[in-house]
Amino acid sequence: MVQSQAAVHFGEGTKLQIEVVEVADPGRGNVLVRMGASGVCGSDRHVLDGDWEMPSPTVLGHEGAGTVEAVGDGVTDVEPGDHVILSWFYPCRRCTACLSGKAYVCTGSRSEECVLPDGTTPLTLDGKPAFAYLAVGTMSEYTVVPESAAIRIPKEVPFDVASLIGCSIATGVGTVVNDAAVEPGTSAVVVGAGGVGLSIIMGLKLVGANPIIAVDLNEEKLAFARELGATHTIVPDDDLAAQVAAITEGGAAYAFEAIGRVETIESLPGLLAPGGSAVVVGLPPVDAPVSFDALELAESGKKIIGSNYGSTVPGRDFPKLASLYLAGALPVDKLISHRISLPEVNEAFDAMRRGERARSVIVF
Numbered sequence: 001m002v003q004s005q006a007a008v009h010f011g012e013g014t015k016l017q018i019e020v021v022e023v024a025d026p027g028r029g030n031v032l033v034r035m036g037a038s039g040v041c042g043s044d045r046h047v048l049d050g051d052w053e054m055p056s057p058t059v060l061g062h063e064g065a066g067t068v069e070a071v072g073d074g075v076t077d078v079e080p081g082d083h084v085i086l087s088w089f090y091p092c093r094r095c096t097a098c099l100s101g102k103a104y105v106c107t108g109s110r111s112e113e114c115v116l117p118d119g120t121t122p123l124t125l126d127g128k129p130a131f132a133y134l135a136v137g138t139m140s141e142y143t144v145v146p147e148s149a150a151i152r153i154p155k156e157v158p159f160d161v162a163s164l165i166g167c168s169i170a171t172g173v174g175t176v177v178n179d180a181a182v183e184p185g186t187s188a189v190v191v192g193a194g195g196v197g198l199s200i201i202m203g204l205k206l207v208g209a210n211p212i213i214a215v216d217l218n219e220e221k222l223a224f225a226r227e228l229g230a231t232h233t234i235v236p237d238d239d240l241a242a243q244v245a246a247i248t249e250g251g252a253a254y255a256f257e258a259i260g261r262v263e264t265i266e267s268l269p270g271l272l273a274p275g276g277s278a279v280v281v282g283l284p285p286v287d288a289p290v291s292f293d294a295l296e297l298a299e300s301g302k303k304i305i306g307s308n309y310g311s312t313v314p315g316r317d318f319p320k321l322a323s324l325y326l327a328g329a330l331p332v333d334k335l336i337s338h339r340i341s342l343p344e345v346n347e348a349f350d351a352m353r354r355g356e357r358a359r360s361v362i363v364f
């Protein structure tokens with residue numbers, strides 16, 4: 001058992017408390033990781049702001065990387081000293097989806113319950129069980145995760161960069177490559193240029209989309225978007241569809257939403273040319289249905305695609321994304337606007353709520 005400083009959400013209020021939690025030794029099939037870095041993602045903010053139901057108390061954070069400290073019985077994928085990126089949706093490796101190579105729709109994972117495969121949690125706080133968000137809880141000096149959630153990467157990748165590969169980059173690049181399969185020379189618009197939207201822009205640049213249009217309310221974000229590959233940037237007015245149509249000769253081939261707002265998700269089909277595809281990446285609060293004009297959708301042959309984790313298969317995709325970073329093709333480091341200590345995490349969430357900061361990364 002190790003003691004670990006961690007950022008804990010007690011289920012109410014929008015602030016995290018810095019507490020010392022106890023982290024159990026890794027049991028059979030699990031891995032103890034000493035965290036190197038954890039990103040601060042919009043999904044953590046949803047939990048803090050009460051948008052989704054979660055068990056509590058919960059150590060937040062799901063975008064992280066670190067060093068394997070110890071492994072439980074039966075673990076063969078990694079060994080102490082390995083550098084790993086954590087997956088926030090650990091695959092069971094047994095269900096039909098996993099066996100078909102679709103870990104991102106695994107039906108056997110218990111990550112969304114914030115527990116290990118056997119239903120237990122490795123964390124305690126003041127002698128009572130505590131949960132790790134999505135069974136990783138990366139805003140903690142130490143964590144215990146299932147073997148399938150710890151993916152080895154080359155040691156040359158710095159932890160701050162590696163942490164972002166664990167969510168925003170995997171999701172953003174994955175949704176371009178896996179969900180939308182964007183072809184070179186086709187047009188794309190990204191609504192919301194936070195950590196995830198900027199990662200989508202990096203993915204679009206990687207595959208040669210053109211033009212690449214970034215939409216955000218915040219000019220600072222649009223400057224990041226231009227640096228990472230956006231050819232055009234827009235602060236939306238009342239008629240975003242017309243603004244996009246003016247750049248794309250009538251509508252984009254692909255439109256991505258990376259905010260999680262009902263209105264902007266509903267705006268996606270209107271941004272598309274006939275035959276285009278809309279991809280829902282941003283996650284709205286629970287019980288917030290959206291509506292579309294189904295007749296227009298059908299008659300114009302448009303598609304709406306949902307994206308979980310950019311259809312990432314962690315064991316396949318994390319090493320690939322890490323090597324694209326090392327090759328200079330994916331400038332993940334440019335996404336890091338702020339490196340912070342764990343106690344500064346509440347300021348990072350406040351800035352995120354104001355639409356500021358490309359990505360804050362907690363460095364341990």
Ligand SMILES: NC(=O)c1ccc[n+]([C@@H]2O[C@H](COP(=O)([O-])OP(=O)(O)OC[C@H]3O[C@@H](n4cnc5c(N)ncnc54)[C@H](O)[C@@H]3O)[C@@H](O)[C@H]2O)c1
Pocket residue numbers: 040041042043044046167168171191192193194195196197215216217218221236258259260261264280281282283284307308309310352353354355356358
């Ligand atoms: N589908 C997935 O698997 C997956 C994975 C990770 C994150 N997400 C979700 O993606 C969303 C974005 O996450 P993030 O970390 O990038 O958050 P973020 O807060 O960093 O980014 C959101 C951006 O949207 C902008 N914005 C807000 N309102 C806007 C509006 N009306 N018009 C234009 N821009 C607006 C903000 O200025 C900000 O730049 C969240 O909902 C998160 O939960 C989904």
Ligand SMILES: [Zn+2]
Pocket residue numbers: 041042043044062063167168
């Ligand atoms: Zn995330």
Ligand SMILES: [Zn+2]
Pocket residue numbers: 091092093094095096097098099103106107108109
């Ligand atoms: Zn599975």
